[in-house]
Amino acid sequence: MPNKKLPHSALNEKPGISSPEAISAAAVEHIQQFRKIQPSSNELFSGILAGNITALSRAITLVESTNTNHLAKANEVINACLPHANKSVRIGITGVPGVGKSTFIEAFGLHLTSLGKKVAVLAVDPSSTISHGSILGDKTRMEELVKDKNAYIRPSASGETLGGVARKTRETITLCEACGFDTILIETVGVGQSETAVHSMVDFFLLLKITGAGDDLQGIKRGIMEMADAIVINKADGDNIRKAQLAKLEFKRALHLFPAKKSGWIPTTSTCSSISHEGIAEVWETIHKFLELTKVNNYFFEKRKEQNQYWMLETINEQLKTNFYNNPEIQVSMNATKKAVQNDEISPFAAAQKLLETYFKK
Amino acid sequence: MPNKKLPHSALNEKPGISSPEAISAAAVEHIQQFRKIQPSSNELFSGILAGNITALSRAITLVESTNTNHLAKANEVINACLPHANKSVRIGITGVPGVGKSTFIEAFGLHLTSLGKKVAVLAVDPSSTISHGSILGDKTRMEELVKDKNAYIRPSASGETLGGVARKTRETITLCEACGFDTILIETVGVGQSETAVHSMVDFFLLLKITGAGDDLQGIKRGIMEMADAIVINKADGDNIRKAQLAKLEFKRALHLFPAKKSGWIPTTSTCSSISHEGIAEVWETIHKFLELTKVNNYFFEKRKEQNQYWMLETINEQLKTNFYNNPEIQVSMNATKKAVQNDEISPFAAAQKLLETYFKK
Numbered sequence: 001m002p003n004k005k006l007p008h009s010a011l012n013e014k015p016g017i018s019s020p021e022a023i024s025a026a027a028v029e030h031i032q033q034f035r036k037i038q039p040s041s042n043e044l045f046s047g048i049l050a051g052n053i054t055a056l057s058r059a060i061t062l063v064e065s066t067n068t069n070h071l072a073k074a075n076e077v078i079n080a081c082l083p084h085a086n087k088s089v090r091i092g093i094t095g096v097p098g099v100g101k102s103t104f105i106e107a108f109g110l111h112l113t114s115l116g117k118k119v120a121v122l123a124v125d126p127s128s129t130i131s132h133g134s135i136l137g138d139k140t141r142m143e144e145l146v147k148d149k150n151a152y153i154r155p156s157a158s159g160e161t162l163g164g165v166a167r168k169t170r171e172t173i174t175l176c177e178a179c180g181f182d183t184i185l186i187e188t189v190g191v192g193q194s195e196t197a198v199h200s201m202v203d204f205f206l207l208l209k210i211t212g213a214g215d216d217l218q219g220i221k222r223g224i225m226e227m228a229d230a231i232v233i234n235k236a237d238g239d240n241i242r243k244a245q246l247a248k249l250e251f252k253r254a255l256h257l258f259p260a261k262k263s264g265w266i267p268t269t270s271t272c273s274s275i276s277h278e279g280i281a282e283v284w285e286t287i288h289k290f291l292e293l294t295k296v297n298n299y300f301f302e303k304r305k306e307q308n309q310y311w312m313l314e315t316i317n318e319q320l321k322t323n324f325y326n327n328p329e330i331q332v333s334m335n336a337t338k339k340a341v342q343n344d345e346i347s348p349f350a351a352a353q354k355l356l357e358t359y360f361k362k
Numbered sequence: 363m364p365n366k367k368l369p370h371s372a373l374n375e376k377p378g379i380s381s382p383e384a385i386s387a388a389a390v391e392h393i394q395q396f397r398k399i400q401p402s403s404n405e406l407f408s409g410i411l412a413g414n415i416t417a418l419s420r421a422i423t424l425v426e427s428t429n430t431n432h433l434a435k436a437n438e439v440i441n442a443c444l445p446h447a448n449k450s451v452r453i454g455i456t457g458v459p460g461v462g463k464s465t466f467i468e469a470f471g472l473h474l475t476s477l478g479k480k481v482a483v484l485a486v487d488p489s490s491t492i493s494h495g496s497i498l499g500d501k502t503r504m505e506e507l508v509k510d511k512n513a514y515i516r517p518s519a520s521g522e523t524l525g526g527v528a529r530k531t532r533e534t535i536t537l538c539e540a541c542g543f544d545t546i547l548i549e550t551v552g553v554g555q556s557e558t559a560v561h562s563m564v565d566f567f568l569l570l571k572i573t574g575a576g577d578d579l580q581g582i583k584r585g586i587m588e589m590a591d592a593i594v595i596n597k598a599d600g601d602n603i604r605k606a607q608l609a610k611l612e613f614k615r616a617l618h619l620f621p622a623k624k625s626g627w628i629p630t631t632s633t634c635s636s637i638s639h640e641g642i643a644e645v646w647e648t649i650h651k652f653l654e655l656t657k658v659n660n661y662f663f664e665k666r667k668e669q670n671q672y673w674m675l676e677t678i679n680e681q682l683k684t685n686f687y688n689n690p691e692i693q694v695s696m697n698a699t700k701k702a703v704q705n706d707e708i709s710p711f712a713a714a715q716k717l718l719e720t721y722f723k724k
Contacts, residue, residue, distance in 0.1 A: 075712040082706050171711055305704040312703045315714035320682045323722070341674045342667040344444050349533055350437045352677035360685070 041076035048077070048179045049084060053152060056179045063171045064157045078171055081178035086304070088177045089291060090184045092198040094224065095208030100234045101187055102141035103274040104208055109142070111280050112183050113150040120181035121145070124169045124188045124198050125156035152181060163318040166197035170311055173201060199227045200310055203300060204287050207231045209251070211243040226258055229267055230286055236271035236279065244271040263299045265290055329358050403438040410439070410541045411446060415514060418541045425533045426519045440533055443540035448666070450539045451653060452546045454560040456586065457570030462596045463549055464503035465636040466570055471504070473642050474545050475512040482543035483507070486531045486550045486560050487518035514543060525680040528559035532673055535563060561589045562672055565662060566649050569593045571613070573605040588620055591629055592648055598633035598641065606633040625661045627652055691720050 039047070039058065047055025062074040095101050109119045121142070145151045157168035173184050188198045199205050207228035225231070231251045236244035252269045261267070268286050272279030294300040324330060337355060340346045346354075401409070401420065409417025424436040457463050471481045483504070507513045519530035535546050550560045561567050569590035587593070593613045598606035614631045623629070630648050634641030656662040686692060699717060702708045708716075 071715075075709065075715060078709045079712050082709055086706060167711060171709070174709065308703045308706065308710050309700055311710035312700070312713050315711050316686065316717060317679075317683060319714065319718050320686055321679060324678065324682055338671055338674070341670045344448060344670065347437070347440045347444055347533070347536065348670050348673035349529060349677055350441055352674050352681065353433075353437060355678060356681050 041073050041080070044077050045080040045178075048081060048175060051180045053179075056152070056175055057154075059175050060154060060172050063175070064168050074171070078174050081174050085174040085177035088173075088182045088184055089204065089287065090173060090186065090202040091287060092186050092188065092195070092202035092205045093208060094188050094195045094198065094205070095234075097189060099208045099210050100274055101208055104232075104234055104272070105185055105187060106142040106145045107274040107277055107280050108283060109145045109151055109185065110148065111277070111284060113145075113148050115284070117150070117183045118181045119145075119148075119151045119183045119185060120173075120176035120179075121151065121153045121185045121187065122169050122172055122176070123154075123156035124162075124166050124186060124194050152176065152179075161318070162193055162197060163314065166194070166201070167311070167315060167318075169198075170201045195224055195227065200307055200314075203294075203303070204229050204290055206283070206287075209233050209247065210235045211240065211247040225254065228255075229261075229263075229265055229290060230283070231255070231267065231269045232279070232283055233269070233271045234274060237273035237276050241271070247271075263290075263294050263303075264297055265293055324359055327359055330355060333358065403435050403442070406439050407442040407540075410443060410537060413542045415541075418514070418537055419516075421537050422516060422534050425537070426530050436533070440536050443536050447536040447539035450535075450544045450546055451566065451649065452535060452548065452564040453649060454548050454550065454557070454564035454567045455570060456550050456557045456560065456568070457596075459551060461570045461572050462636055463551075463570055466594075466596055466634070467547055467549060468504040468507045469636040469639055469642050470645060471507045471513055471547065472510065473639070473646060475507075475510050477646070479512070479545045480543045481507075481510075481513045481545045481547060482535075482538035482541075483513065483515040483547045483549065484531050484534055484538070485516075485518035486524075486528050486548060486556050514538065514541075523680070524555055524559060525676065528556070528563070529673070529677060529680075531560075532563045557586055557589065562669055562676075565656070565665070566591050566652055568645070568649075571595045571609065572597045573602065573609040587616065590617075591623075591625075591627055591652060592645070593617070593629065593631045594641070594645055595631070595633045596636060599635035599638050603633075609633075625652075625656050625665075626659055627655055686721055689721055692717060695720065 039055070044055050044059045044062075048059060059074070059077045062070045062077065065071070065074070093101060093105065105121055109121060112119045142153060146153055154172065157165050157172070169186065173186075176184055184202075186198050186202055188194045195205075205227050207224060207230070209231060211233060231248075233244045233247050233251070248269045248271055255267050255269065258267075270279055270282055270286070272283060274280070291300065294303075325334070333355065337346075337351050341348050341351045401417070406417050406421045406424075410421060421436070421439050424432045424439065427433070427436070455463060455467065467483055471483060474481045504515060508515055516534065519527050519534070531548065535548075538546055546564075548560050548564055550556045557567075567589050569586060569592070571593055573595060593610075595606045595609050595613070610631045610633055617629050617631065620629075632641055632644055632648070634645060636642070653662065656665075687696070695717065699708070699713050703710050703713045
């Protein structure tokens with residue numbers, strides 16, 4: 001750092017003897033140059049198919065981009081990947097914050113890779129848009145799994161809407177599958193609407209619970225229990241084992257209240273410990289049984305077809321709304337119209353009609 | 363009936379002696395002439411404001427029409443009525459078929475008119491589109507109420523979508539209120555999505571139940587119980603009284619599982635008999651208490667504002683979809699695209715993108 005006014009200190013460099021740069025300028029330029037090279041969609045596709053993680057990560061970045069050129073390119077890569085995707089099991093994992101999702105995924109993921117599986121861990125976390133810290137941002141809680149060459153961990157995409165975040169994760173699944181990952185874990189927090197979105201992209205839905213901490217039957221959102229294929233009570237270790245067993249029975253009883261599932265599957269309840277690894281292997285055995293049943297009765301395949309259609313229609317409906325509400329003329333008049341409607345100056349229907357006429361006339 | 367080949371029977375008319383017409387041709391012409399006169403929106407509005415039931419019914423027919431000219435006229439009438447509406451209590455009544463909704467409404471409605479209230483009974487029944495027999499079509503089950511000059515019963519509108527049916531009922535509420543009806547009962551079946559729509563247009567939501575007949579806790583849709591401000595167990599008469607009392611306790615316990623309501627109201631459980639009229643007066647007392655609470659804590663007014671906004675946005679979103687899916691070009695390509703998506707020939711997102719481009723380019 002020459003030519004700078006130096007403070008009086010014994011630690012100062014003598015003029016003419018400057019310390020080397022902390023970061024090599026040559027290396028920076030090299031990396032920048034490398035980043036500027038935008039591989040073609042074909043290159044990305046071949047990379048993904050060859051199991052190249054860099055190509056996979058770059059394609060996911062394209063998917064997550066809001067740039068419309070990137071969108072077109074992302075669609076090319078995804079469509080190329082499609083015939084090579086789908087050979088996987090997609091597992092949704094939900095639970096309120098504090099239930100130990102990350103430590104469970106660490107233990108469960110390592111068990112899966114020990115069985116020779118290739119595991120991708122994704123997330124749907126709409127709150128990441130606000131906090132910019134996604135639920136999977138903190139990879140330190142998965143320190144073993146992150147080092148496992150048969151595991152790929154990708155934090156949640158961010159976006160303005162849950163629909164957008166969920167869509168990006170759904171597209172990322174296809175890329176991971178084409179890259180050879182045969183077990184996809186999708187994490188989401190058990191609050192809000194995100195678990196519905198995740199439920200619409202997975203084969204098996206696992207609800208993670210703990211005893212106490214307000215996370216008993218009472219605090220649970222009814223809709224989530226209705227979706228669960230398995231309820232696993234985590235942190236069943238030490239003094240907690242007996243309480244976890246009791247909670248298991250309580251959930252078993254509660255599950256009886258729900259109507260039978262179309263899959264023919266009867267939801268299971270179990271306990272596990274992400275620390276002692278007790279019960280972790282059993283979770284995979286349960287999922288394996290589920291797959292056996294639903295592949296024989298065809299539910300597995302029918303559901304995937306339905307999900308594909310669902311995502312097409314969802315994307316359309318979302319885009320129609322985005323187009324309308326982002327229309328400059330609509331944005332100008334929307335607030336005043338909302339107020340008028342709230343105060344009964346105009347009927348909600350006449351107001352809607354007026355806005356729609358403005359929109360469609362252009 | 364002259365000049366017709368007559369069979370050989372002693373009951374035949376002799377030629378030249380014809381019986382009079384069963385329906386007076388003059389009367390028919392008079393009625394047809396009367397029906398052709400389309401009162402102006404102004405005339406309808408003044409009629410409604412004067413409490414004229416014919417004007418009200420005609421305005422509702424306009425609201426229910428699919429003719430776009432009628433739509434414009436209906437909007438004029440509704441907007442004119444708006445400043446005179448809203449002074450009412452809107453009560454949603456739901457329950458599965460067989461729970462005795464009609465007999466309950468007959469008993470409850472008569473109790474309300476005996477208190478000097480003017481009661482309008484409406485319905486949201488999307489199934490009426492298919493069966494052309496609405497849940498309120500059978501007025502014979504309300505034979506006393508239908509004769510009561512302070513009651514107005516209107517069967518469910520029909521339409522292609524639940525959204526359409528619900529919208530029409532929501533608009534009809536405004537007309538009824540301007541016509542002087544101060545208590546609006548809106549009936550719906552407790553299956554499908556219709557109760558969500560009704561919940562979005564009422565102040566108080568009543569869930570009607572019976573014991574046995576599979577309509578116990580087990581068969582209930584969780585979402586509906588979450589919405590209920592009161593659960594009333596009907597048919598608590600004869601041998602059924604004790605069972606109804608037990609069911610009441612069970613529901614009371616089950617209601618405890620739900621989080622507290624924003625209204626500050628604690629949902630009640632009670633029993634009643636539409637035959638002995640036991641417990642019917644208490645239902646109104648409950649609603650009265652609810653109104654006292656929520657008008658003091660302002661929830662009543664805030665909720666109505668929110669509902670108005672909800673209906674505006676719902677109408678817009680519904681219309682955007684209708685416009686898209688009814689677009690001729692989209693209709694041509696939709697089925698093939700759906701198939702391609704189901705069979706993984708194209709990603710759901712690329713497919714959506716393609717259809718949206720087709721739609722927006724025109």
